[in-house]
Amino acid sequence: MKSNPYAAIQSKYESFPKVSRRIADFILENPERVCSISIQQMARELDIAESSIIRFCKQIDCSGFSEMKLLLAKYAPQSIHTIFEDLSETDTVTSITKNVFGRNIDTLQRALDLLDFEKVEQATALMSQAKRIVALGVGASGSIASDFYIRLMRVGIQAEAFTDSHLMQIAASQAGPETVFFGITHTGKTREIVTALELARSRGAKTISMTGYPDTPVKRVSDICMELYSPLQLFVSPRVAQVTLLDSLYVSLSIRQKNQVVENIQKMNDALADFRLS
Missing domain, CATH: 1.10.10.10 (Winged helix-like DNA-binding domain superfamily/Winged helix DNA-binding domain)
Structure with a gap:
């Protein structure tokens, strides 16, 4: 089409x-x-x-x-x-x-x-093979990175999120081949994200990025760069598309390990049961 x-x-x-x-x-x-x-x-x-x-x-x-x-x-x-x-x-x-x-x-x-669905497939495959997923973002993208981390953690996928520029550099310096670093930057030019992905990649980690524009600096340091449509109008946020794509990745990863995910969700619900008001 x-x-x-x-x-x-x-x-x-x-x-x-x-x-x-x-x-x-x-x-x-x-x-x-x-x-x-x-x-x-x-x-x-x-x-x-x-x-x-x-x-x-x-x-x-x-x-x-x-x-x-x-x-x-x-x-x-x-x-x-x-x-x-x-x-x-x-x-x-x-x-x-x-x-x-x-x-x-x-x-x-x-x-x-x-959307380039081949890149989404590749990103899903890369993350499904990783022992740890590290989400990176600053500013508004930081809250999206944190939300992605929480979703992954809920189903038992080992993940972390860093929104502090210094902490993400430290995490990147200790990266290894079994880790995937996932950078979120709407402009594709956020210095902290680009440098962290570049450092993580030099340590053997795989790198994925999500951005709103083609041919940006973050693409050059990413094994897979997913470029999303980015509205230019005031009050039209790219966040809705970013979160929806991350939801798609989260569901795709969960389905690949369905039985374990169901068990982990039950454990989570049991752990939180006492914190919910009747």
Whole structure:
């Protein structure tokens, strides 16, 4: 199935060269018009070569201009409603809530459209073979890393999480070949995460990362780098897609050792029973 071109544009926008960004801006601002004009007209309006537009089409995984127009038309109604619609002071709490839910649902769909499932399979296989999984994150990504660690611990998978920059460097310095370090950085440029993964890798550990942009520094120090669609709009958080992907990894790992996981969950419930009010 072909990817949603709007999602592809927004996911890859930061890595586009100058001409490609001009084309991307034109498409995002005039989606209906692009669907009704020829490549020659678009080239004239942007004062660029037709070959630049063809190259852009391939950058967003379309075979050519015609296919891009078809996909823009296919995905335009939902994209325009949930991505380009602004909120105002006159909106009610109900309408704002519906809008935010719509944006998050759209983010999940776009992330799913662009997800490289082969990398998800590889990441799952790598973690299932590890004796220990170490999740890393700072700031908002730190809370996501901690949540992933808690989920893994609940089912008996040996895991840790570090959100302090010094502690993650110490952990990385003591890494070994039976450990997987999992770095979470939305920008892919967080220095603490990149240096920790690089150090852990030099000690023989396997490294996995999750980021919102392609071709970032964290990719260069990762055995597997999962790139998620990243919304550019204010108030549209990438967190919903990040947490959902981690949930998918957590469930995939659990299913691979189902009997042991069921036993561990029962042990957890027994241990926590006295702490729950009746």
